[in-house]
Amino acid sequence: MHVPGVVSLLAVATALLGASAGLPGGAEPLRELLTRQLSLTDAQVDAVRRGEPVAVSLETEVTSEIAIGGAVRINAPASRLVAVVRDIERLEHGGGFLATKKFSSPPVEADMAAFRLPDEDIASLRTCRPGRCDVKLGQHALQAAASIDWDAASAAAQAHRLMRRMAVEYLERYRSGGNAGLAVYEDAGSPISISGEFEHMVRQSPGLTTIPEVSTYLLQYPRARPAGVQDFFYWSLAEFGLKPVLRLNHVVIHPRRPASGMQYAITTKQLYASHYFHTALEVRMLIDDAERPGRAHYLVVLNVARSDGFGGLLGGIVKSKARGGALDGLQGALVAMKRLTERK
Template identity: 35%
Template sequence: MSYTAALSACCLTGFAVLSPPAAAAQQTLVGLLREQADFSSSDLRQLAEGETVVKLPDAADDREIVVLGVVRVAVPADFAIDRLRHIETVIAGGHVAQQIGRFSEEPGFDDMAGFSLPRGDVRALRECRPGDCDVKLPADAMEQVRAAVDWSRSDVQRQASRVMRRWLLDYLNRYRRSGDSALATYDDKDEPLSVGEGFHMLLRESPILLEYTPELHEYLDRFTEIELEGAESFFYWSVEDFGLKPVTHLYHTIIYQPRGAAISDALLARKQIYASHYFQAAVTFISVADAGEGNIYLTMLSRKRFDGKVGGLQRALLERRLKDNARVQLRDVQLRLQDSYLAERGAG
């Protein structure tokens, strides 16, 4: 299997990118989408016309949901990869991200100046106890918030937001120093839930990543223990609404460009290191495939591990919400990339 085809296969099972020549890349992607992702002729026609197509591949178990989305974008591959290095600006102002911000190279308190804790979370934190909390936190963080906020005052949202900003920043910096050993264990329910364990379960379910890009797999598996030439990391926070409760996230984003590879061979992985609701862990993979004539196919595959089993009507609801969310987010990214490319060309 060629390098391009191998990376394409990784996309559909957990990681992704395609490289030029455009005709070969497009043919490889179309074939894989048809053969491995159950894309119909109608789906492929919609893609060619600029529509977003989203599928729900089979998940490993009943705690996971997998979402695969593809959209054609009228920008060159190198432009798209350059903009994805600032993914927080690409998705800011869209229909999903209510609040968003990037951390500095040395994260500081002011990096979250725009953060405001959702009102429902403020109410929940007042009553939080280990084993009974409507916000995902470790037990010591619950106590920290309760003790630091004067709940009798009228500015409890400002106070609680400030305390959570401090906790999130400290948590992020512990992770940057110590890697996955610093990831939280959520104590909001009777069963403690480890973020690190959840992430490594998701990573193990992408064996083709280990087969074809073992150096990246090892870097994801052992962050801070090893370095990876060609990899760049950054962190950002967001508050996202996909139709249920707004969720506060911390993300670690890694862009990997193999040695000697073209810029369009860059791989993007987004690792969730904190989520205030629903999710034990999540990882998203984003790729670019040259579609010819100055266009690309942007592929996004997300694996999400929930805090409990999801089945029946609950699963149907979550799948619909996540599928709609992916479609809207990809559409937002498509329009943002195209608008910025046209603006840049006009300015040039």
């Protein structure tokens, strides 16, 4: 199926669940959401309702994009999962995660004290030029990398310090100026504006008027902040069978009206990634279980990501492998979030 898009998925969920609030048979709107928007089969929906995690690939018309979705029933209040997400250093720990750290408010360089550039990235930075670099960088970062004394014995230490400083400065530009402060990658081929890519990703579907506060805040941050919203930033270094990737992320927790059925919408917006996906967004919807209201809920997830590596003769193979890795990652994340939430 065509990927529903962030905005339309939220819109459909809000419409279906809102219309059913307080009515008997509340599981049917959830079934409709999962079958219409994630194309789950009846058997897969039944598995979700039994508490089994299900992740699926979604088709998209954007060549550079992959999209996956998934769901699981969690036998605990939605507020517990929110607490698990807030404790991101515990949630993203072990396995392929080499390091995860939540930033202070405001961010400081000490927040990245545990970060070390992978050796292959240090080697790549040494020869980086505009249009030819194996690390995703914008013009400012490329110029800064060129200022390192690569012949010095301290070259690696200089590179570590530089990346820590640039990450914090980059985050501060975003915190003050929003999407306009996001990078324009110039590491390969034509420049890629993360702000432009992200806006297109969010706006590619109709439904902005149905649940505007989530999409508006994604696009207009730091303006248009809805009441009751909580957010935080974190960095992670992760390796899932490929190169280690440094990511900077913005997590926003939107509390919803309890009567709507959806308790929370949680978005994770990728601000930077050193490799592979230049733009990415995850949306988690926490939907009250109509059969056990306030005591159990359903987690429904949509992940959308774009890469400039899906073109050319081998692009299809690369995209297939990336999609498979993303599916495995979401399946594992659903398992982890269910386990941590139910035992918290």
